[in-house]
Amino acid sequence: MFGRLLRCLLPLLALLTSPTAWAQAPGRIVAVGDLHGDFDAWQAIARAAGLIDDRGRWSGGRTVLVQTGDIVDRGAGSRRILDHLMRLQREAPRVGGRVVVLTGNHEAMNVTGDLRYVDPGEYAAFATRGSVRLRDLLFEQQRAAFATRIGAAARKLSGGAVRQEWDRQTPLGLVEHQLAFSPVNGVYGRWIAANPVVAKMGDTLFVHGGLSAEYARFPLDELNRRAAAELKARSTDEAALINDPLGPLWYRGLVTRAPDPDEPPLPPGAVKLPSRPGIATELTQVLAATGTKRMVIGHTPSLKGIVIDHDARLIRIDTGISRYYGGPLSYLEIIGERLVPHVVPRPSAGTGMRQ
Template sequence: MAGGLKMGALRLLCLLQILLLLSTPLQPLQPFQLLQSLVSPIVGVSAKVTVGNQAKDDFLLKTLAIDKKKLDPSYFEKYDNLKWEGKIIAIGDIHGDMESLKLILRHANLINENDEWIAENVLLVQVGDVLDRGIYGPLIYNYLFKLQKEAPLKKSKVLLIMGNHEQLNMCGYFNYVNQKEVEIFFKNNFNYRLFHFVSTAGEYFKKLIRLPVIAKVNDILFVHAGISKQISSLSLQTIRLKTRLQIENMCKILSYDKSRDYVNREGVLWYDHVSRTAPYDEKQACAILSHVFNKYGAKHLVVGHTKQMTHEISTYCNGGLFLIDTGMSLFMNNGQPYPNYLVAENGIFKSVHLNVEVNKKSKYCDSLEIELRSPNKQSFCIHAKETLLSPPNGG
């Protein structure tokens, strides 16, 4: 109880100070340093609570007992063994590029020209890093949340995974935020953005904190960066729960669980050793992957985070590992987008690479032409390349 009161008081203090800042003229600031002045480390959180028959749950460590009654159901949503019989489409890091996202969704026939969901029996998975670098991160999340509501009407589903840039924003680290985004969506006021992403009352914090950091669909693990041997000693539910609790603790190590830092380089939002090792020492990477697969009963791992310099999806370990961060955002490539998406259906994996050219009215498009109405009305000429990545039952 004492711990809950202390956490609530801390967030309330932070909120009050943010509201005070909102009433002051915009000054140059470093948001992370600002937060450090607002928030002091939390210590002495009480862990003496009763959990009844849940005491043996694997996500309750010996040093911590969590009273489920004090946490809303979203802390315990099930993402461990989702079953999906239809097509699965996975999208990597977007980084504020709305055009690339919509070109993918249109090309994959998931949405119509009015940006409405139309696909039946399709699971769309986005593996995080929607925010930062580009301009439209907040707008993209608004749109993805809209699709989450529309998809079930067509017996489809949209699964959004948290990335490390979502974590950074919720902990007040804005070094990768595009200034144009702040000007357009947050009245040119970093403090206003701080409120929306850091305060528990903030519009985006309330939604982003509920995103799972890891999910398993059939025999496929979806996570933003990767899974280390160390972190794989925990259940998927434990990883989700502890990562969320630490983010809610301003990303500081939980005082009642000092044995692990869930948002450091070993956490699933940041761990990229397997992804970076695979191109040079595939045997070592696959050995780590095999350990993870045995632990969770999986055959495939789909991750973003590690940018592929070819701007195309890569695969290693006989179809066990798929690296889908292709650096697609036009804001990272001098205005040239590199949209790609992964398709999994009936045990077969393939990548789809879209070669995109802005198609002005004077130009002739000898391939697929897609016109977008937002965020800017523009026409694109698309040449698609499909590549088979894994045969049936591969992995």
């Protein structure tokens, strides 16, 4: 009887166990990079990798899927990908598999209210028949504050013009979108805050942007705890791990030392970052500090495909999968010490699984 009970509890225990570090690597790992709202591309990759069946259910057996973040922004299918990954996280442990989703900088941006890259279709996915009424009520509550914020008086805007600007800045579905990404009460915000920003499986380290030498000094569990606390607080502090250019969500220094195009320029008088060790030297330091042989990252697109660099110590799996970038659909398969990049044909638009 105890054995039967234990077998029933194993899937639940797998879900509750922290995915930060596995002493031994799973037999097969499939790693997928930035998806940016392209649901059809995600479905094509998941099927090609043998992770799902024709109905979108987990069929990967004991495989561990690692998705390295940036599911959202730049594409209309973000909500569908989120829903599907959350479902697979529940299904995979029933047969000994696992789904680990890292938090990327774009997930953090959505949680903290930085919506500059949200696609109109992402808002539309949250719109309901009550969205117009909800937007009207919110406008009545915030009319005066909004008019002040946009300088309506100085610009001599009429009441109708103020309302038009409100509607332009508040597309239908935006309010519901932000409620869903609340780290306190929102279904996606809470899930994102609970996901790790770095995970270690055997000799392999997975992180969205890259782990800098500064952050490699901290235990991985601590990095994940800090990120979770900052996301729950919706921190916009530039020094917070989730916002720091040297932090694991944003760091590109293991790929390039060129300025990050997504980062604003330093304000006048700001202190510039100190000079850094060379990329190969820093990578060696980080891998030694974390007790790993290789690091798998997303964040910085390589439109030529997966890059296995620095004697297979750095693997870049963001290949611009989303139609926004138009790069190749890809996934990395890790079996023991073998690193196998795969390319998947891009499906015609709208051919993904319907949930």
